[in-house]
Amino acid sequence: MNRLETCAPELASKLRGADQKRQRLAAVAAASWAAGVAHLDQASVLNAIDLLREGTHEQVDRDDLARLVEELDEVAWSVQDAVEAGSASGDDYLTAFGRARAAASVLFAAESDAEVAGLEATYEASVVVADGSVLFAIVDTALA
Numbered sequence: 001m002n003r004l005e006t007c008a009p010e011l012a013s014k015l016r017g018a019d020q021k022r023q024r025l026a027a028v029a030a031a032s033w034a035a036g037v038a039h040l041d042q043a044s045v046l047n048a049i050d051l052l053r054e055g056t057h058e059q060v061d062r063d064d065l066a067r068l069v070e071e072l073d074e075v076a077w078s079v080q081d082a083v084e085a086g087s088a089s090g091d092d093y094l095t096a097f098g099r100a101r102a103a104a105s106v107l108f109a110a111e112s113d114a115e116v117a118g119l120e121a122t123y124e125a126s127v128v129v130a131d132g133s134v135l136f137a138i139v140d141t142a143l144a
Contacts, residue, residue: 002119002120002123003119003120003123004119004120004122004123004126007123007126007132008122008126008132008136011122011136011139011140012119014140014143015115015118015119015122015139015143016115016119018118018143020114020115021114022118022142022143023114023115023117023118024052024055024057024114024117024118025142025143026118026121026122026139026142026143027052027108027109027111027114027117027118027121027122028049028052028053028109028121028142029138029139029141029142030105030109030118030121030122030124030125030126030135030138030139031048031049031052031102031105031106031108031109031121031125032049032052032053033125033134033135033138034101034102034105034106034121034124034125034128034135035049035102035103035105035106037098037102037128037129038095038098038099038101038102038103038128039099040099040102040103040106042068042103044061044064044065044068045065045068045103045106047060047061048060048061048065048106048107048109048110049106051110052106052109052110057109057110057111057112057117058112060110062107062110065103065106065107065110066107068103069100069103069104069107072096072099072100072103073100075096075099075100076093076096076097076099076100078096079092079093079096079097080093080096080097097127098127098128098129101124101125101127101128102124102125102128104124105120105121105122105124105125105128106121108120108121108123108124109121118139122135122136122139
């Protein structure tokens, strides 16, 4: 079972059954949406999305993206500590968490395996916001 099946089993099934081209389109649609919603404007993210849109996932600097994900995860954990200490709000944490997950969505979209890219990029994007229904509709359209 993959993680997307836990929140969108029908979409996960549709994604698994799609051809590689559609799986890649779904991955880039999810990652682009997530980066936009989370307001990620780092050059590594924007460059990766451009490369993904061009169909050249193998040219994405995955090491650079992985460093960004790690950095944004650290920020989210620090904000979580601040929430527990009473010096930050839950909304602050959700914003930081969403940014980290959006970056992870872009990283997963560059996976060499198109099915994994589609499933995992979509899952990571789905947790950027509380309600993933808009994202799921975008990914479903990419699979059509």
